[in-house]
Amino acid sequence: MQIGKIIKVSGPLVMAENMSDASIQDMCLVGDLGVIGEIIEMRGDVASIQVYEETSGIGPGEPVRSTGEALSVELGPGIISQMFDGIQRPLDTFMEITQSNFLGRGVQLPALDHEKKWWFEPTLEAGETVSAGDVIGIVEETKVIKHKIMVPNGIKGTIKTIEKGSFTIDETVCVVETENGDKNLTMLQKWPVRRSRPIKEKLNPDAPMITGQRVIDTFFPVTKGGAAAVPGPFGAGKTVVQHQIAKWADVDMVVYVGCGERGNEMTDVLNEFPELIDPNTGESLMERTVLIANTSNMPVAAREASIYTGITIAEYFRDMGYDVAIMADSTSRWAEALREMSGRLEEMPGDEGYPAYLGSRLAEYYERSGRVIALGSEGREGSITAISAVSPSGGDISEPVTQNTLRVVKVFWGLDSTLAQKRHFPSIDWIQSYSLYSTEVGKYMDHILQADWASMVTEGMRILQEEQQLNEIVRLVGIDSLSDNDRLTLEVAKSIREDYLQQNAFDDVDTFTSREKQFKMLKMILTFGEEGRRALSLGAYLSEIMDGTVSIRERIGRSKYIPETELEKLDQIIGEIKQTMQTIVSEGGMSND
Numbered sequence: 178m179q180i181g182k183i184i185k186v187s188g189p190l191v192m193a194e195n196m197s198d199a200s201i202q203d204m205c206l207v208g209d210l211g212v213i214g215e216i217i218e219m220r221g222d223v224a225s226i227q228v229y230e231e232t233s234g235i236g237p238g239e240p241v242r243s244t245g246e247a248l249s250v251e252l253g254p255g256i257i258s259q260m261f262d263g264i265q266r267p268l269d270t271f272m273e274i275t276q277s278n279f280l281g282r283g284v285q286l287p288a289l290d291h292e293k294k295w296w297f298e299p300t301l302e303a304g305e306t307v308s309a310g311d312v313i314g315i316v317e318e319t320k321v322i323k324h325k326i327m328v329p330n331g332i333k334g335t336i337k338t339i340e341k342g343s344f345t346i347d348e349t350v351c352v353v354e355t356e357n358g359d360k361n362l363t364m365l366q367k368w369p370v371r372r373s374r375p376i377k378e379k380l381n382p383d384a385p386m387i388t389g390q391r392v393i394d395t396f397f398p399v400t401k402g403g404a405a406a407v408p409g410p411f412g413a414g415k416t417v418v419q420h421q422i423a424k425w426a427d428v429d430m431v432v433y434v435g436c437g438e439r440g441n442e443m444t445d446v447l448n449e450f451p452e453l454i455d456p457n458t459g460e461s462l463m464e465r466t467v468l469i470a471n472t473s474n475m476p477v478a479a480r481e482a483s484i485y486t487g488i489t490i491a492e493y494f495r496d497m498g499y500d501v502a503i504m505a506d507s508t509s510r511w512a513e514a515l516r517e518m519s520g521r522l523e524e525m526p527g528d529e530g531y532p533a534y535l536g537s538r539l540a541e542y543y544e545r546s547g548r549v550i551a552l553g554s555e556g557r558e559g560s561i562t563a564i565s566a567v568s569p570s571g572g573d574i575s576e577p578v579t580q581n582t583l584r585v586v587k588v589f590w591g592l593d594s595t596l597a598q599k600r601h602f603p604s605i606d607w608i609q610s611y612s613l614y615s616t617e618v619g620k621y622m623d624h625i626l627q628a629d630w631a632s633m634v635t636e637g638m639r640i641l642q643e644e645q646q647l648n649e650i651v652r653l654v655g656i657d658s659l660s661d662n663d664r665l666t667l668e669v670a671k672s673i674r675e676d677y678l679q680q681n682a683f684d685d686v687d688t689f690t691s692r693e694k695q696f697k698m699l700k701m702i703l704t705f706g707e708e709g710r711r712a713l714s715l716g717a718y719l720s721e722i723m724d725g726t727v728s729i730r731e732r733i734g735r736s737k738y739i740p741e742t743e744l745e746k747l748d749q750i751i752g753e754i755k756q757t758m759q760t761i762v763s764e765g766g767m768s769n770d
Contacts, residue, residue: 181224181241183208189228189478190521191235196224199243202371206242208235210283213264215248215482218522227518229264229479230282247369250486251288252493253346254295254316254324254364258463260447261288263436263471263483280475294343295364297326297350301336308333309375310496310552313351314341316364319464321455322430325497326350326364327553330375334360366493370485374492376549377556383617386502386562389425389689390418392605392678395634395699397612399588401428401500402548402560405612406508406582409592410572413604416442418590419504419566421603421682424453424462425689428562429499431466434487437480437510440472456689473510481514488545491561495549498557503546507566508539512578528577536581543585587613601679607641626696633699637673640706644670661719662710668723669706676734677702687737697747698736704751705733708758715762725761729754 181193191207191214199205205214205226212232218225226241250265260268262280265288275281299314307313311328313336318324334355344350349361368374382402388394399405409415416438423431423446435443450462458464467490471483484505491501505511512535519532527533546563550556563586569576572594574583583589589611596604612618619631647663656664677698681687690698709722732750739746 181222181243183235183237183239183241184223185237186232186235187521188517189232189476190518191226191228191232191241192223193226193241194223196241196243197222199224199245202247202369204244204246204248206244207232208239208241208283210235211242211285212283214241214478216243217518225522227478227481228476229482230280230476247371248482248485249367249369250489252366252368252490253289254318255289255293255346256490256493257319257322257324257430257465257467260468260470261486262475263469263479263481263486265469265486268470289346289365291345291347294345297340297342297344297364299339299341299351301339303336303338305336306334307336307353308552308554310377311554312497313339313362320460321458321464322494322499326362327366327496328353328362329366330552332360332362368489368493370482370489373545374489374496375552376496377552378550380548380550380558381617382548382560382614383621385614385618385621386500387427387692388422389691390421390603391680391690391695391698392603392607393422393590394690394692395677395695396607396615396638397588397590397605397610398614398618399562399564399612400548400614400618401562402546403588403614404543404546404563404565404586405588405590406565406567406579406586407590407592408567408569408574408579408582409604410594411568413572413592413594413597414602415566415568415592416506417682418592418603418605419506419564420446420449421688422502422564423466423504424450425456426502426562427457427500428502429465430491430494430501431462432469432487432491432494432501432503433466434469434471434483434503434505436469436471436483436505436507437473437513438506440470440474442506443468443470443472477514477517480511481518484508484511484542488542488561488563492545495559495561496551496553496557498551498555498559500560500562502562502564505563505565507568508542508582509566509568509578512539531577535577536584539578539581540585543582601674602682603680605678607638607678608645622692626692628696630696633696633703636703637677637699640666640670641673661713664719665706665709665713665722669702669709672702672705672730672733673699676737680737684738686740690737691741694739694741694744694747697744697751701733701736701747701751701754705729705754708754712758712762717758717762717765721761721765722758726754726757729757 181196185192207214212230214226214228216224295316312325314326316324334353337352337354339351346365351362382400385398453462491503546561548560591609593606622630
């Protein structure tokens with residue numbers, strides 16, 4: 178173990194001499210307390226160390242010990258339902274050991290429980306040939322997730338022995354005979370967080386991730402394996418959007434990284450998730466969730482590590498063949514940690530003081546998402562969908578973090594503070610937002626629903642854009658200058674906005690909408706517009722249409738509260754719209770001429 182000596186302490190940055198044998202990215206134990214740090218720069222024999230704990234009270238002359246290992250996470254049974262800090266220390270265990278609600282310094286503890294025994298069920302037998310990524314057995318970690326024990330990277334050979342039974346994660350469950358001798362395999366793997374896990378092939382993401390949020394699934398869909406950004410000002414609802422996706426998205430696993438956000442938001446997640454029942458499995462949401470909390474009062478440097486810890490855990494479950502969603506809330510706070518460390522290293526600043534490598538670091542993170550074929554002979558397919566909140570100062574999306582993020586991601590859900598003030602949630606601005614996956618998702622949904630979903634979505638967006646243009650005219654010359662057709666367009670657009678796009682996250686029915694219900698709701702609103710235009714062309718007046726459809730418009734407005742088990746009621750409303758419009762045309766319209 179290389180032992181150096183501290184020569185300078187500057188907040189979370191410590192400089193130590195006599196470190197010539199250490200390497201960049203090595204983990205270190207800093208000072209007499211032994212706080213955890215990582216070497217981020219070497220100049221001669223002087224190492225600059227980013228310390229992941231509070232450095233007050235540490236001074237020059239104290240020792241620094243390099244461990245010779247990179248910052249790594251422990252991957253194995255016992256990882257699900259846990260809450261870790263930014264460098265994968267389990268917070269529950271931490272609290273028990275320190276008897277404190279605050280992080281103690283220099284506390285060394287393993288990420289996973291090394292004493293607990295897990296039942297290992299082999300899926301292969303002695304004599305079979307295996308290579309990296311092959312599944313050798315299964316552990317039922319929760320009722321929802323079967324934890325697949327895989328052959329670690331770099332091992333290839335023939336199984337000599339494999340045992341069934343109860344083991345700790347450190348005990349040998351399988352012996353593989355390789356060219357370099359026998360290798361003992363346990364249920365535990367370690368992986369450096371800054372290196373992406375290897376894959377066999379990257380695929381094009383085309384299947385949508387159903388979130389149950391109508392504005393997202395209909396107009397701005399994200400695919401499984403895609404990347405999305407949610408920028409917005411304070412109070413616009415970024416965190417609630419991410420919570421909703423974490424709760425309802427049709428993925429197997431959720432990794433939620435609270436990166437520099439307020440502690441009460443992580444408390445909400447901790448309190449809510451165990452009580453929420455996953456609609457697909459009937460079990461608690463925590464059975465498929467991993468939480469990483471590095472809140473705003475925790476050490477800044479660990480904030481920088483937290484999203485790498487999160488994405489490495491996500492890659493591990495992706496390699497098992499699962500669809501994983503990773504939420505980072507928020508990458509702006511992560512970028513601020515980068516900026517602080519860069520300033521202390523006296524690097525040349527880029528835009529707004531952020532380091533020049535901000536764009537490449539963000540790209541590096543998002544590139545680790547995607548739909549892939551994992552290593553192993555089975556050809557397992559898994560995906561990571563990265564959804565990150567961005568908190569630009571004052572809601573200014575022209576700032577560097579948002580702009581660099583938008584260069585990499587393909588989905589932009591721009592939150593609008595004006596909508597939020599009007600209590601329109603999710604406050605995603607339909608004019609400003611976009612999704613580059615819309616074409617692929619449109620084709621996929623047309624096939625699944627056996628209907629013309631893509632053209633309905635196009636028509637809905639056309640009406641919303643036309644409404645914006647008509648509103649400009651109304652502001653200039655008043656609503657009386659518009660034709661009946663244009664006024665009907667405004668009425669349909671209002672219905673799309675208020676009855677379809679607006680959604681209540683705290684209502685038991687409205688919080689989630691299946692794609693079948695979304696299809697029927699949108700069809701119902703568009704049918705009202707089509708039938709209304711047809712009635713106008715046949716000579717009916719707009720006033721007659723509005724007066725004759727009062728009760729139907731009320732039912733359209735309440736349709737979002739119709740339970741998923743009673744969707745036939747939406748078909749009835751569509752039938753009634755056509756019937757009522759026919760009656761209006763036959764009773765009025767032409768007879769007035």
